[in-house]
Amino acid sequence: xxxxxxxxxxxxxxxxxxxxxxxxxxxxxxxxxxxxxxxxxxxxxxxxxxxxxxxxxxxxxxxxxxxxxxxxxxxxxxxxxxxxxxxxxxxxxxxxxxxxxxxxxxxxxxxxxxxxxxxxxxxxxxxxxxxxxxxxxxxxxxxxxxxxxxxxxxxxxxxxxxxxxxxxxxxxxxxxxxxxxxxxxxxxxxxxxxxxxxxxxxxxxxxxxxxxxxxxxxxxxxxxxxxxxxxxxxxxxxxxxxxxxxxxxxxxxxxxxxxxxxxxxxxxxxxxxxxxxxxxxxxxxxxxxxxxxxxxxxxxxxxxxxxxxxxxxxxxxxxxxxxxxxxxxxxxxxxxxxxxxxxxxxxxxxxxxxxxxxxxxxxxxxxxxxxxxxxxxxxxxxxxxxxxxxxxxxxxxxxxxxxxxxxxxxxxxxxxxxxxxxxxxxxxxxxxxxxxxxxxxxxxxxxxxxxxxxxxxxxxxxxxxxxxxxxxxxxxxxxxxxxxxxxxxxxxxxxxxxxxxxxxxxxxxxxxxxxxxxxxxxxxxxxxxxxxxxxxxxxxxxxxxxxxxxxxxxxxxxxxxxxxxxxxxxxxxxxxxxxxxxxxxxxxxxxxxxxxxxxxxxxxxxxxxxxxxxxxxxxxxxxxxxxxxxxxxxxxxxxxxxxxxxxxxxxxxxxx
Amino acid sequence: xxxxxxxxxxxxxxxxxxxxxxxxxxxxxxxxxxxxxxxxxxxxxxxxxxxxxxxxxxxxxxxxxxxxxxxxxx
Numbered sequence: 001x002x003x004x005x006x007x008x009x010x011x012x013x014x015x016x017x018x019x020x021x022x023x024x025x026x027x028x029x030x031x032x033x034x035x036x037x038x039x040x041x042x043x044x045x046x047x048x049x050x051x052x053x054x055x056x057x058x059x060x061x062x063x064x065x066x067x068x069x070x071x072x073x074x075x076x077x078x079x080x081x082x083x084x085x086x087x088x089x090x091x092x093x094x095x096x097x098x099x100x101x102x103x104x105x106x107x108x109x110x111x112x113x114x115x116x117x118x119x120x121x122x123x124x125x126x127x128x129x130x131x132x133x134x135x136x137x138x139x140x141x142x143x144x145x146x147x148x149x150x151x152x153x154x155x156x157x158x159x160x161x162x163x164x165x166x167x168x169x170x171x172x173x174x175x176x177x178x179x180x181x182x183x184x185x186x187x188x189x190x191x192x193x194x195x196x197x198x199x200x201x202x203x204x205x206x207x208x209x210x211x212x213x214x215x216x217x218x219x220x221x222x223x224x225x226x227x228x229x230x231x232x233x234x235x236x237x238x239x240x241x242x243x244x245x246x247x248x249x250x251x252x253x254x255x256x257x258x259x260x261x262x263x264x265x266x267x268x269x270x271x272x273x274x275x276x277x278x279x280x281x282x283x284x285x286x287x288x289x290x291x292x293x294x295x296x297x298x299x300x301x302x303x304x305x306x307x308x309x310x311x312x313x314x315x316x317x318x319x320x321x322x323x324x325x326x327x328x329x330x331x332x333x334x335x336x337x338x339x340x341x342x343x344x345x346x347x348x349x350x351x352x353x354x355x356x357x358x359x360x361x362x363x364x365x366x367x368x369x370x371x372x373x374x375x376x377x378x379x380x381x382x383x384x385x386x387x388x389x390x391x392x393x394x395x396x397x398x399x400x401x402x403x404x405x406x407x408x409x410x411x412x413x414x415x416x417x418x419x420x421x422x423x424x425x426x427x428x429x430x431x432x433x434x435x436x437x438x439x440x441x442x443x444x445x446x447x448x449x450x451x452x453x454x455x456x457x458x459x460x461x462x463x464x465x466x467x468x469x470x471x472x473x474x475x476x477x478x479x480x481x482x483x484x485x486x487x488x489x490x491x492x493x494x495x496x497x498x499x500x501x502x503x504x505x506x507x508x509x510x511x512x513x514x515x516x517x518x519x520x521x522x523x524x525x526x527x528x529x530x531x532x533x534x535x536x537x538x539x540x541x542x543x544x545x546x547x548x549x550x551x552x553x554x555x556x557x558x559x560x561x562x563x564x565x566x567x568x569x570x571x572x573x574x575x576x577x578x579x580x581x582x583x584x585x586x587x588x589x590x591x592x593x594x595x596x597x598x599x600x601x602x603x604x605x606x607x608x609x610x611x612x613x614x615x616x617x618x619x620x621x622x623x624x625x626x627x628x629x630x631x632x633x634x635x636x637x638x639x640x641x642x643x644x645x646x647x648x649x650x651x652x653x654x655x656x
Numbered sequence: 657x658x659x660x661x662x663x664x665x666x667x668x669x670x671x672x673x674x675x676x677x678x679x680x681x682x683x684x685x686x687x688x689x690x691x692x693x694x695x696x697x698x699x700x701x702x703x704x705x706x707x708x709x710x711x712x713x714x715x716x717x718x719x720x721x722x723x724x725x726x727x728x729x730x
Contacts, residue, residue: 058685062678092687092711229676236684240692257712259697267698267707366716370702373718379705477679477721479686482707482714 008084010055016142091247121255298339328581329521376467388418404476422565434605548649549607614645659722667695668727
């Protein structure tokens with residue numbers, strides 16, 4: 001089994017090629033750095049493994065993705081490189097290709113989106129390109145499945161590029177000098193150039209991988225005389241000139257790129273604000289309205305199954321102490337999570353993935369960068385906020401698209417304020433019961449939008465405060481490509497959002513809620529002096545909770561709900577009913593009467609919603625944070641929203 | 657003059673990039689390099705960052721960085 005590397009700029013359809021060649025379902029995002037973990041899969045009908053490198057603009061190795069790509073190209077074993085280009089942008093894409101050709105000449109060029117050239121008024125002479133570079137050039141379109149067979153055939157070609165180019169004499173001489181001095185088995189021009197540019201990351205990579213310090217005293221001494229900035233400039237000029245020259249020879253352009261109608265809408269102050277509020281509001285409305293039916297259906301189904309299981313247990317005389325915790329603890333918690341969380345999750349991620357694939361998200365980052373900058377964070381934080389509405393853990397993983405560690409931490413630490421799909425059902429239920437007194441979906445969505453805007457505000461405020469204290473500094477560099485809007489296939493999106501996102505989140509949520517189902521049952525069914533532990537704990541929390549406008553039962557529900565936010569509301573109801581089993585949630589009217597009987601007022605409702613927005617992230621999110629940035633920051637991610645929530649509520653309740 | 661002086665739909669040629677290190681290299685990689693033609697295509701809703709067309713792609717750059725990109729009319 002030998003390896004093939006898949007390289008290219010962001011937005012050239014690299015992941016689509018990967019998916020077609022390997023029949024897998026990797027997700028193509030429309031921004032840099034979507035593929036941080038290298039996806040590897042077998043190419044159908046061959047003996048090759050295809051390795052998908054991150055989409056990058058160059059190998060100058062300033063970002064994590066570039067380092068991963070460069071190290072894989074330099075140090076790993078592979079047979080060939082498939083370099084994917086956007087046919088309508090040969091010049092910009094040529095840059096990286098020329099750099100790659102300095103590392104390895106076994107390259108196949110894949111001109112993707114070839115079928116879009118006519119409408120863009122561009123023609124590309126692929127034969128000439130092939131002659132110039134001395135490589136196989138395959139014309140492709142992943143959208144219409146053109147040229148995939150040719151691409152597979154080209155893997156068998158043994159053509160190796162003979163393309164070479166020289167920098168100015170001074171640099172070439174220096175390269176020769178350095179190559180003389182290097183005593184490392186991998187000596188090539190790329191490494192020599194990197195050393196001349198005083199690129200620290202390559203020294204580090206070689207040290208980590210081979211335990212060799214390539215920067216020997218001789219080399220260091222030699223480099224003292226070298227102006228790295230000048231070398232770097234000259235390399236860039238040369239590669240840029242060459243890209244332009246090649247592009248001018250093979251590309252004929254008859255039309256200039258125009259601003260699309262959507263971009264006019266998205267960048268006009270008035271239409272953009274209206275459009276974006278409508279999108280947010282619309283997403284919630286659609287989610288609330290559509291999720292209702294499958295939710296009802298699922299909970300009906302689960303109730304039926306439960307009574308079936310119960311009857312079975314009775315029939316086979318399963319002892320009570322076995323089936324009660326399993327059925328009334330675990331089963332009810334799990335079925336509640338599935339029926340309440342899953343339908344909105346699927347709908348949300350369908351819409352989100354659509355926005356992502358269509359190229360809308362970079363526009364959001366573009367428009368909100370100014371606000372982000374004021375809050376001391378990076379424009380891409382607007383994107384992690386968006387995905388936080390679906391799932392905070394996903395947003396934490398998604399923060400990888402942010403280059404600087406500081407900006408990434410800001411995005412992670414403030415993401416817990418963004419109510420995720422696990423919290424929406426409770427917030428929506430409370431709004432429906434206490435704010436609008438009806439099932440008027442339009443009004444519910446409106447209130448929800450207000451709370452969401454508040455959550456975003458708090459998230460930015462916290463960013464601002466953190467950027468002045470814990471994470472001092474200014475946000476990193478912001479340059480962002482705004483790719484063309486893409487037409488996307490709905491069935492593909494449905495598949496991606498369902499399989500890659502919704503199902504995997506659901507799986508995690510269920511796994512963490514199983515133990516909590518058991519714990520809840522035990523707390524309720526073990527008693528000291530005839531009072532269940534659950535009641536003892538909630539009584540203990542009562543005085544403190546009152547300060548925050550909550551009560552002991554609510555606070556305890558949030559504490560036990562750490563594994564998954566979805567179970568907070570059923571826990572509250574269970575606490576009030578003093579029932580020993582997780583209750584079956586009936587309609588809003590009956591829940592409301594339970595709550596009101598236990599002293600809920602509009603201010604309890606507000607406080608509960610606010611605490612749901614401002615408390616610690618769920619266990620899954622915390623675990624994700626730990627694996628992304630370590631336990632120190634996990635601690636901060638836990639404590640910051642919690643302290644904010646507690647102090648906010650105490651102050652609020654002093655005044656109302 | 658610098659990039660910020662460009663009005664929407666106006667184009668110019670990049671003369672120099674007065675930035676150092678990572679920022680300059682990043683801009684080079686995105687096509688912002690001396691002699692390249694650049695056109696301002698639209699602003700974001702808060703006027704910063706702005707979007708420029710360079711090498712036939714749309715790239716957004718913050719005002720603070722655009723101030724350091726020297727340009728001149730053709």
